[in-house]
Amino acid sequence: MSEIATQLLSFTVLIPLIMGLVRMNRIRASYLPFLVFLFFAFTAELVSQVSIRLTRDNRVTNNIYILIEAGIILYLFYTWGFLKKKRWLLALLATVYLVTWVVENICMGVLTEGFSSYFVVLYSLVTVFLSINEINSLITSYNDNLFRHSKFLICIGFIIIGVYSLITEGFLLIDPDNSAVAWRIFLIFVFINAFVNIVYAVAVYFMPVRDDYYFSKRFKA
């Protein structure tokens, strides 16, 4: 597959982002961190491409981005309610994230020299667990079709990407010099990432409208 095709697939994140920007004023506040997440994903992709063209290296931007992404995902689960009820867990996870990132990137010098695989493994695992927990909560509380529920779709996306990140990073940690297999795994990742971006676009479409906005249209029209 050509490099341009790979890049185009990476930028599929623009689809949910544009849809999100169009609906931004109408959706519930608890979904806004997800739009921020999409915005940072797009920005990171853009900066990464520019960085590769200028310096042939995107390690610094990538390592900084994953810390921001992990933080936004934690905040998203906070606004959805689970981590709001368990603030101690939020504080614990945030601390563990920060400590792991600092140790790996600053102390071990990975920031400019490589990719912080241990941090990715940690935050992917946590995100997958939080997503499974959210899906379980939805199963008991939501009566309609789950595939039309934005939270469910976002969590499915997180689980797919999280599990695949664990496989990729696990492979890189076990056999870092096998570039041929690494390239193939990355190639599959590009497709999975594009698929998840489409899932995110559907999730943005199904994001519930703010109650006050929805009701004001009918009651004060």
Add this chain to the structure above:
Amino acid sequence: MEERIFYTTIFLCSLLAVIITFFITSIIRYHRRYIRLQRERITAEIRLLENERKRIATDLHDSLGPLLSTVKLNISSVDVPDPRDKAVIVKSGKYIDDIVRSMRQISHNLLPNTLERKGLQDAIREFYQLLGQEERMELHVYAVSPIHPKPERDIHIFRIAQEIIHNTLKHAGATRLEIGFSEDEKELLVLAEDNGTGFDVEKSRRNSLGLGLKSLDIRTDILHGTIAIHSSPGKGTRYYIRIPLG
């Protein structure tokens, strides 16, 4: 060799993904069936409760009411010469009036006739009038579009409105409560807003020992609707209720 290992890994991962997906789908299906059965049970219990209330209200209104009126008529027609006996008869008549009034109140609380005769809005207004709290708080009930009566649904919405009025009177310290209705071909919207002190919704849901908020949730759930309560200390309370039609 390397290629074979790669494809074997991909195949095994895919197989594992299929098994996990089937496992999760199966759990979701059975869990939802369990939830549906639970909801059906709660709905049946509440329907039974409402039917029983209706039966008691009808018995009180149709059997006991006329009987008491006859008793009062009979007592009033008794002519006694002794003024002390006359006073006893007048007093008894007043007691019978009190009993009839209380009985009507109980009968109305159990099931307001107005709900079936005049509809939701009048039933809520009448309920509030009977509470006698108009000086403490003003209640404004309105509809932005015609509400088509549906007895099965309306009784639940009436109970929800009752609960909201009780909550507002008891906790909000509000001087005005507005309950609005809007119906289209898709759904019925109920918007209730007060100018009271407001409260921390999450905290109340967690710590509340009463059945108030739970009752709102259950009644809305029976109607396959959703309820959202927006409130914070000092900013009043808004109840957003959406009930799908059909």
